[in-house]
Amino acid sequence: MYRSEIKVVDCTIRDGGLVNDSKFAPETVREVYRAICESGVDYVELGYRNSKEMFSPAEFGPWRFCEEKHLRKAMDGIDPRGTKLAVMQDAHKAVPEDVLPKEDSVVDMIRVATYVKDVDKAIRLANNATDKGYEATINIMAISHEGGIFLDESLQQIEEETSVNAVYVVDSFGALYSEEIHFLVEKFQMYLKTKEVGVHCHNSQQLAFANTIEGIIKNANYVDGTLYGLGRGAGNCPLELLLAFLKNPKFNLVPILKAIGQTIMPLRKELAWGYHIPYMLAGVLNQHPGEAIKWMDIPESRRDDYVKFYSQITEDTEE
Amino acid sequence: MYRSEIKVVDCTIRDGGLVNDSKFAPETVREVYRAICESGVDYVELGYRNSKEMFSPAEFGPWRFCEEKHLRKAMDGIDPRGTKLAVMQDAHKAVPEDVLPKEDSVVDMIRVATYVKDVDKAIRLANNATDKGYEATINIMAISHEGGIFLDESLQQIEEETSVNAVYVVDSFGALYSEEIHFLVEKFQMYLKTKEVGVHCHNSQQLAFANTIEGIIKNANYVDGTLYGLGRGAGNCPLELLLAFLKNPKFNLVPILKAIGQTIMPLRKELAWGYHIPYMLAGVLNQHPGEAIKWMDIPESRRDDYVKFYSQITEDTEE
Numbered sequence: 001m002y003r004s005e006i007k008v009v010d011c012t013i014r015d016g017g018l019v020n021d022s023k024f025a026p027e028t029v030r031e032v033y034r035a036i037c038e039s040g041v042d043y044v045e046l047g048y049r050n051s052k053e054m055f056s057p058a059e060f061g062p063w064r065f066c067e068e069k070h071l072r073k074a075m076d077g078i079d080p081r082g083t084k085l086a087v088m089q090d091a092h093k094a095v096p097e098d099v100l101p102k103e104d105s106v107v108d109m110i111r112v113a114t115y116v117k118d119v120d121k122a123i124r125l126a127n128n129a130t131d132k133g134y135e136a137t138i139n140i141m142a143i144s145h146e147g148g149i150f151l152d153e154s155l156q157q158i159e160e161e162t163s164v165n166a167v168y169v170v171d172s173f174g175a176l177y178s179e180e181i182h183f184l185v186e187k188f189q190m191y192l193k194t195k196e197v198g199v200h201c202h203n204s205q206q207l208a209f210a211n212t213i214e215g216i217i218k219n220a221n222y223v224d225g226t227l228y229g230l231g232r233g234a235g236n237c238p239l240e241l242l243l244a245f246l247k248n249p250k251f252n253l254v255p256i257l258k259a260i261g262q263t264i265m266p267l268r269k270e271l272a273w274g275y276h277i278p279y280m281l282a283g284v285l286n287q288h289p290g291e292a293i294k295w296m297d298i299p300e301s302r303r304d305d306y307v308k309f310y311s312q313i314t315e316d317t318e319e
Numbered sequence: 320m321y322r323s324e325i326k327v328v329d330c331t332i333r334d335g336g337l338v339n340d341s342k343f344a345p346e347t348v349r350e351v352y353r354a355i356c357e358s359g360v361d362y363v364e365l366g367y368r369n370s371k372e373m374f375s376p377a378e379f380g381p382w383r384f385c386e387e388k389h390l391r392k393a394m395d396g397i398d399p400r401g402t403k404l405a406v407m408q409d410a411h412k413a414v415p416e417d418v419l420p421k422e423d424s425v426v427d428m429i430r431v432a433t434y435v436k437d438v439d440k441a442i443r444l445a446n447n448a449t450d451k452g453y454e455a456t457i458n459i460m461a462i463s464h465e466g467g468i469f470l471d472e473s474l475q476q477i478e479e480e481t482s483v484n485a486v487y488v489v490d491s492f493g494a495l496y497s498e499e500i501h502f503l504v505e506k507f508q509m510y511l512k513t514k515e516v517g518v519h520c521h522n523s524q525q526l527a528f529a530n531t532i533e534g535i536i537k538n539a540n541y542v543d544g545t546l547y548g549l550g551r552g553a554g555n556c557p558l559e560l561l562l563a564f565l566k567n568p569k570f571n572l573v574p575i576l577k578a579i580g581q582t583i584m585p586l587r588k589e590l591a592w593g594y595h596i597p598y599m600l601a602g603v604l605n606q607h608p609g610e611a612i613k614w615m616d617i618p619e620s621r622r623d624d625y626v627k628f629y630s631q632i633t634e635d636t637e638e
Binding site: 214228240241275 | 496527530533557564576593596
């Protein structure tokens with residue numbers, strides 16, 4: 001019933017870091033790492049390996065940079081049981097020099113996030129990673145804004161110029177419906193003859209898990225989730241739903257349930273994520289959730305005036 | 320882009336009545352009715368027309384019985400603009416005599432909810448409704464527990480013995496994945512040559528909206544939603560998402576957004592619905608959400624011990 005080729009990536013700390021500027025307490029990161037290793041998930045992504053020139057360490061927490069010493073401390077004494085460690089580099093906000101030779105690093109995989117316009121930067125970072133001995137992926141963000149020929153060119157270029165494991169369809173705005181996921185996964189496969197396709201979905205329209213399933217049905221083999229969907233705006237595909245769907249006997253849901261109850265639920269006192277009308281409207285309109293996130297910060301008495309918010313974000317996009 | 324045959328049914332007050340024993344304030348019902356009429360949605364279901372012999376009026380609110388006088392008061396002075404009024408009868412908890420001749424009633428459609436085992440009762444109630452001049456549907460609940468031959472027999476019988484508009488696939492436990500929705504909608508269509516197929520989905524696994532889309536892709540033409548997904552446990556398919564997806568120009572999202580902000584969000588102080596791990600686990604295990612609903616009532620300090628809850632509900636189902 002399960003497909004053994006499917007690789008699951010937990011990106012709770014990495015994607016969740018967009019909610020709190022990557023300022024997770026060390027103990028939180030350890031407990032997430034422990035749970036993911038115990039659950040049998042293939043990869044755990046503990047943050048970004050971005051440049052301190054582009055993100056101020058005074059403003060952003062350690063998981064925006066993932067220095068080796070912080071990673072080692074988070075993992076110390078925990079048996080990885082086969083779970084590999086990933087970090088993400090933003091194509092336009094990271095530099096090759098921050099990646100050590102593989103033998104000096106605890107990292108196994110480097111995922112390069114990019115817009116289509118930055119794909120040459122992404123290819124440079126991905127090749128830097130694979131040349132140094134890492135696994136790598138390229139994750140094409142904001143894919144719902146890419147209707148043109150440059151996406152096709154990028155895919156062809158990635159196929160020819162890199163040796164990444166996988167290339168991801170990233171629905172940053174949670175705007176896609178199942179038929180669009182089918183279309184994009186098939187388009188990616190058409191160009192990426194020697195690489196796997198991945199899907200990373202956001203939950204603005206409550207479709208992150210469903211669209212991940214639709215990717216799987218179309219043979220995408222790299223899939224992302226986060227504990228309880230933690231992530232910016234409406235959040236991500238909930239890892240607990242994904243594991244239950246996949247039915248691979250190597251997965252164990254119990255450590256995941258424990259970590260959600262003990263480590264993730266307490267975060268809800270400070271961090272807001274999940275389905276809300278402003279995020280839903282941003283998703284429906286295929287917009288970045290930034291305006292919705294700002295709206296959710298206004299006092300509760302005015303926050304539920306969704307008609308006003310709708311009018312505001314539709315006016316902004318009129319030409 | 321849109322399919323004009325699709326009929327949307329709002330069942331906020333009816334399905335939401337399972338959260339609060341149908342005790343909505345009259346003003347709440349009026350505002351929901353007003354918003355649905357203004358939005359252009361095809362049907363609004365304001366409750367059950369169940370028997371007072373089987374539900375005590377001391378325990379249950381007026382929307383469990385939907386007497387004509389209560390319905391008329393809720394609608395008084397509001398222009399329906401083409402929106403039709405529905406009520407639901409439970410096959411095993413309602414009687415034909417409670418349905419007046421159509422000319423004495425404000426109701427347009429009677430939806431009969433049934434388990435496969437009660438389908439003969441459902442057919443009797445559906446025929447009572449159509450004989451008296453109403454439109455009718457039969458909604459087959461707990462469909463994820465029906466793998467046997469009696470479902471096929473029931474569908475054949477409904478096709479031959481009734482003139483209902485539509486027969487619904489009801490995923491009461493939010494247990495189904497997209498491929499199962501496809502399978503069931505196609506099975507229903509195989510028997511129901513002269514009737515439409517409907518889908519009514521629950522959100523235990525965050526799949527209610529996605530599965531409704533999958534039903535639509537397979538040509539189900541009756542689809543249900545509720546404002547902000549209000550409903551038992553994890554709730555229903557959110558109507559706002561459904562309307563935005565359908566793109567029929569006759570729909571207007573603005574009254575829906577207004578009603579969610581002004582009428583539905585305040586209910587969240589008293590009523591709990593939406594995605595939670597206990598509901599998710601019930602969905603994954605294809606169980607009635609009853610145990611999860613009980614669990615969500617225990618003090619918060621113990622509620623997040625999901626490992627304990629998981630152990631409890633998996634033990635209960637062992638043989």
